[in-house]
Amino acid sequence: MKILIKETFKDDYISREAGEELRKSILAAINSKEHIVLDFQDLVIASTSFFDESIAKLVNENIRPDDFKEFVTIKDINRNDQKVLDQVTKYRGFNLQELKHPWRICPLGEHWVKEFPRKTSSGTTSVEGHCRKNPKNKDVISADELLHIANTHFKNLEMLPSNNDLKFPKGNDYNLIIAGWCQYWNETLKPETKIHPNIVKALIATESGFDPEPKVSKGHKAIGIMQLMPETLKYLSPSGKELKNLFLYVDSEEAQNPIVNISAGVRWLFRKYELTKLKLKRSPTWEEVLLDYKGVLTDESQKAKEIRDHVVKYMRALQ
Amino acid sequence: MHLTLPQKIGSERLDTVIESLSVMREVSELNLNWERVEKIEPAGRAIISILIDQAIEKNCLLIHSNLNSNIKKDHPLLKNLFKKDGLPKPDQHFYKDNNSFHICCEGGINLLYKEILTRDYINILDEDLLFSIQLVFNELIQNAVDHSTSERYYVYFGLVDDEVHFGVLDMGVTLPSKMEQKFNAKTDIDFLEMSLKEGITTRRLRSGGLGLYHTLEMIKEMGGKFVFISRDGQIRRYFSQRKISRLKLKSRLHGTWVMFTFKIKGHTK
Numbered sequence: 001m002k003i004l005i006k007e008t009f010k011d012d013y014i015s016r017e018a019g020e021e022l023r024k025s026i027l028a029a030i031n032s033k034e035h036i037v038l039d040f041q042d043l044v045i046a047s048t049s050f051f052d053e054s055i056a057k058l059v060n061e062n063i064r065p066d067d068f069k070e071f072v073t074i075k076d077i078n079r080n081d082q083k084v085l086d087q088v089t090k091y092r093g094f095n096l097q098e099l100k101h102p103w104r105i106c107p108l109g110e111h112w113v114k115e116f117p118r119k120t121s122s123g124t125t126s127v128e129g130h131c132r133k134n135p136k137n138k139d140v141i142s143a144d145e146l147l148h149i150a151n152t153h154f155k156n157l158e159m160l161p162s163n164n165d166l167k168f169p170k171g172n173d174y175n176l177i178i179a180g181w182c183q184y185w186n187e188t189l190k191p192e193t194k195i196h197p198n199i200v201k202a203l204i205a206t207e208s209g210f211d212p213e214p215k216v217s218k219g220h221k222a223i224g225i226m227q228l229m230p231e232t233l234k235y236l237s238p239s240g241k242e243l244k245n246l247f248l249y250v251d252s253e254e255a256q257n258p259i260v261n262i263s264a265g266v267r268w269l270f271r272k273y274e275l276t277k278l279k280l281k282r283s284p285t286w287e288e289v290l291l292d293y294k295g296v297l298t299d300e301s302q303k304a305k306e307i308r309d310h311v312v313k314y315m316r317a318l319q
Numbered sequence: 320m321h322l323t324l325p326q327k328i329g330s331e332r333l334d335t336v337i338e339s340l341s342v343m344r345e346v347s348e349l350n351l352n353w354e355r356v357e358k359i360e361p362a363g364r365a366i367i368s369i370l371i372d373q374a375i376e377k378n379c380l381l382i383h384s385n386l387n388s389n390i391k392k393d394h395p396l397l398k399n400l401f402k403k404d405g406l407p408k409p410d411q412h413f414y415k416d417n418n419s420f421h422i423c424c425e426g427g428i429n430l431l432y433k434e435i436l437t438r439d440y441i442n443i444l445d446e447d448l449l450f451s452i453q454l455v456f457n458e459l460i461q462n463a464v465d466h467s468t469s470e471r472y473y474v475y476f477g478l479v480d481d482e483v484h485f486g487v488l489d490m491g492v493t494l495p496s497k498m499e500q501k502f503n504a505k506t507d508i509d510f511l512e513m514s515l516k517e518g519i520t521t522r523r524l525r526s527g528g529l530g531l532y533h534t535l536e537m538i539k540e541m542g543g544k545f546v547f548i549s550r551d552g553q554i555r556r557y558f559s560q561r562k563i564s565r566l567k568l569k570s571r572l573h574g575t576w577v578m579f580t581f582k583i584k585g586h587t588k
Contacts (some may be wrong), residue, residue: 012430080447
């Protein structure tokens with residue numbers, strides 16, 4: 001069902017009466033599990049009352065934001081009307097916005113830029129840290145904000161990896177960072193099964209032995225502690241066409257830092273989860289995702305078998 | 320009874336016009352002296368419409384003296400003051416020039432103001448300012464229709480120097496009268512203050528409206544001024560200075576007037 005607001009409410013699209021009428025139509029659609037499109041084409045509503053009565057007050061009808069998102073599509077809404085809608089729904093506790101993670105500094109659709117110096121004719125001044133709008137309002141997290149989050153919030157974490165150093169000198173140096181990013185991405189991406197920090201720890205053991213600058217052969221492009229490929233960083237960015245949302249702005253230099261590297265690596269594991277699920281045609285275990293990340297999930301070669309055994313050995317040691 | 324109108328009829332210096340409206344409930348004849356009047360601002364047109372309508376409704380004969388031709392052309396009804404055909408029809412109040420308009424609305428929500436704003440001012444004012452103006456208008460119009468139960472309300476808009484002036488005026492049930500049915504307060508100023516707080520509403524049907532509070536929150540960064548008058552109370556809020564003045568009116572206003580002034584600097588095209 002589609003409601004063209006301009007035609008349906010041509011004499012009055014600002015009042016509570018008009019809003020109530022629209023709310024009844026939305027309610028009927030949701031209750032009968034029918035999809036409804038609210039088309040605001042060529043119209044500026046500019047009324048808190050209309051949006052409050054039509055949409056925000058659905059909360060009083062025991063409609064949950066998830067029900068609304070499942071059955072209602074809002075089309076061609078004016079950007080200022082969207083702000084009013086966001087404000088009134090937030091006020092009623094009928095939050096249609098995806099909530100930003102509490103560790104994030106900036107609102108959804110913006111990313112953090114840390115304080116930086118700016119040269120002027122009279123010397124150098126500092127530009128204070130600030131949030132900057134992302135293109136297309138998608139959610140993007142920058143390396144600056146990843147560092148801020150780790151330095152501010154990575155304590156009292158809910159799930160730590162095993163304290164086994166797997167016989168590497170720095171085997172336990174990154175436990176908090178691993179746990180922090182697993183918690184952040186679990187809470188942000190809400191997977192069917194949460195990723196356990198031991199998965200990431202085992203992966204790091206196989207990739208770099210916990211060395212942020214592992215010795216590699218000439219021409220080797222992989223970066224840092226999780227040995228991310230430059231292409232992977234591009235896939236995670238808004239220009240990568242791999243993700244739909246919740247991107248990372250991280251360049252190769254920034255990815256050298258273990259804090260940034262592990263965050264990007266865990267984000268990539270979550271994307272790998274979706275790809276492995278498509279490959280297996282069922283929900284994979286995180287161990288299977290880890291093997292797919294290593295490229296050995298279905299490979300029957302001797303080399304692949306050796307890598308699998310290696311991973312399994314670390315996983316067992318961490319249990 | 321004789322009253323001399325001020326030099327400028329607008330959202331400032333309202334004592335004489337409010338006194339005029341108050342005395343015409345008591346006397347059968349009121350002489351308005353226009354001698355000092357030099358300018359009618361957009362708000363002034365709505366006020367003149369109210370003076371004329373109220374005089375007829377209260378059976379008070381208005382006698383105008385020293386009304387010059389320059390001022391007469393500033394309001395459609397001033398041209399034909401001496402015709403006694405009962406209450407002028409809403410469209411007889413209608414005024415529009417290059418910088419302003421004034422509409423008398425009757426019998427519910429009237430979106431003519433939206434049509435004029437989006438057609439005639441879209442190339443002059445930026446999208447955000449036009450949106451903020453509509454947001455305020457929509458809230459005020461609904462308040463006039465729902466709360467005051469007044470048959471008529473008066474909508475004005477105009478560009479004056481570097482400001483945009485707009486507002487909605489009605490002569491229905493006053494806000495303090497409505498508020499005292501539900502809340503307690505010592506003075507009418509307190510009632511007006513209370514009505515601007517979050518979560519306060521006098522609405523019976525579709526209760527729990529967000530009220531003017533949310534609208535003011537959304538537009539306060541526009542700067543400018545807000546004048547809110549009803550019964551014996553008057554509140555003037557200056558957004559950019561974070562200043563509020565609260566005054567008791569010298570004469571009672573049997574209605575509710577809400578008038579806004581926004582700076583247009585930085586909001587023109």
